[in-house]
Amino acid sequence: MKELRLSIYLLLAIIVLSCKGNSIKTAEIKGQRIAIDEKIEANAEIEEFIQPFKQHLNKTLDSTLAYNPRAMVKSDGDLNTAIGNLMADVVMEQAGSVFKSRTGNEIDMVLLNHGGIRSGLNKGNISTRSAYALMPFENEIVVAELSGEKIKEMLTYLERAKTAHPVSGIQIEMDQDYKVTSAKINDEEIDEDKTYFVATSDYLQQGGDNMSFFKNPIELYKVDYKLRNAIIDYFKKVDTLKVDKDNRFIRK
Known part of the structure; x- marks a missing residue:
């Protein structure tokens, strides 16, 4: 046993001594930027x-799902737009039935973000590709149970934002300085002692677009429904889109 230990020590000493004379240098690294453009020829085998x-x-993607009688863009209104109303109403309708079947409760209102509308809808046939252009992200619909106090925080946020964030189920009136003068959910004034079921995207619920009032809700419900899929399903079941600007979110 003693001889074995001595042999191991001797071997280690030889390894250490043999390494002392070797110098370690960092290998030279060279990089080249290769542009991905039309100059690169397609591989015929892969193409086939x-x-x-x-x-x-x-x-x-190009199969027709519905017909749009007029073009919609997100810049066609001050505080509400036809396309924003469409998206909020789609969430209310498509996610509402799923939420009620799972919880027995109704969605009270919907709030999305203006920046989440990534394209308009042209006049004419609407396809699955149209839905992907409108919502290219993998955002999921969630329902946050918020106190009346949190709803008031949401209104304060909308006052500061001065933006046409899509809403459904709530009617908001502002004065010319964007101060809320009236806000009703289900045709009733907001009650701080009540709680409300607010549908939105998981991105916003996690604080996206600085919507911090969505964080730490009383309860959070997952609908397991992508916003884009809800839009596609809605397009499939309607023949013609009938959405306009209305009085749900206005400034007087």
Whole structure:
């Protein structure tokens, strides 16, 4: 045993001594930026392989789901727009039935963000591709149970934002200085002692767009429904879109 230990020590000493004369240098690293543009020729074999999948995908994305009688853009109103109203109403309708079947409760209102509207809707046929352009993100619909006090914080946020954030289920009136003069949910004044079920996106509920009033709700319910999928399902079940600007969020 003693001889074995001595052999191990001797071996380690030889390894250490043999390494002393070696110098370690950092290898030189060179980088080159390669632009991904039309100058790069397509690989014919890969193109042939993906062609059937590409054709199937395009057919699915470009299939007509509904008809839009007039163009909608998110810049066509001060505090509410036709396309923003459409998105909020879609969430109310599509997620509302799922939420009620799971909890027995009704969604009281919806709040989305103006910046989340990523494109307009052209006049004419509306397709799945239209829905992907409108909502390219993987945002999920969630329902936050908020106190009446938190709803008041939400109104203060909207006063500061001065932006057409899409809403449904609530009617808000502001004066010319963007101060709230009236706010009702289900045609009733907001009661700080009540709680309200507010549908939104998981991004906003986590504080996106500085909507901190959504954080730490009384209860948070997942609907397991992507916002984009709700839009697609809505398009599938209607023949013609009938959405306009209204008086749900106005400035007098």
